[in-house]
Amino acid sequence: MNKLAVLYWSGTGNTQTMAEAVAEGAKEAGADVSLLTCAEVKDISAFDAVALGCPAMGAEELEDSEFLPMLESIEPTLPGKKVALFGSYGWGDGEWMRTWEARCEEKGITLSAASVMANEAPDDDATAACRALGAELVK
Numbered sequence: 001m002n003k004l005a006v007l008y009w010s011g012t013g014n015t016q017t018m019a020e021a022v023a024e025g026a027k028e029a030g031a032d033v034s035l036l037t038c039a040e041v042k043d044i045s046a047f048d049a050v051a052l053g054c055p056a057m058g059a060e061e062l063e064d065s066e067f068l069p070m071l072e073s074i075e076p077t078l079p080g081k082k083v084a085l086f087g088s089y090g091w092g093d094g095e096w097m098r099t100w101e102a103r104c105e106e107k108g109i110t111l112s113a114a115s116v117m118a119n120e121a122p123d124d125d126a127t128a129a130c131r132a133l134g135a136e137l138v139k
């Protein structure tokens with residue numbers, strides 16, 4: 001069975017809602033899914049696929065007290081796994097996600113599905129896109 005880790009940070013719950021939808025989509029597709037906050041992330045070597053969720057924080061940045069250190073700790077192990085990104089944003093235009101995608105490319109991490117962004121709380125379309133992302137990662 002495909003094993004997916006959904007690793008996320010969320011301050012006000014929007015990215016958490018997205019993470020739950022990603023996990024549901026993958027479970028429906030028959031995968032073994034672990035939904036983990038940053039503090040819960042230890043060794044991800046057992047996972048075939050990793051979905052990473054973080055909202056736009058700072059000035060179009062990833063959250064830097066918990067998410068970024070967690071990301072830095074696992075990044076060396078991500079090349080070769082199926083990886084996809086998601087997160088919520090507010091007033092920006094998605095710049096944080098473009099920067100994050102470029103960071104992945106620099107580190108040799110190939111994204112296996114289009115990133116999913118939601119403006120604040122995910123609407124029905126964004127929720128469906130999160131579920132599809134989860135299913136795609138465990139195909």
Ligand SMILES: Cc1cc2nc3c(=O)[nH]c(=O)nc-3n(C[C@H](O)[C@H](O)[C@H](O)COP(=O)(O)O)c2cc1C
Nearest residue numbers: 010011012013014015055058060088089090091092
């Ligand atoms: C400290 C802080 C910084 C933020 N910076 C940005 C930003 O640079 N661009 C943007 O579009 N939204 C920004 N936002 C809005 C959040 O990305 C948005 O509210 C998002 O839905 C929060 O997701 P969460 O509920 O998962 O924490 C910021 C919010 C906070 C609290």
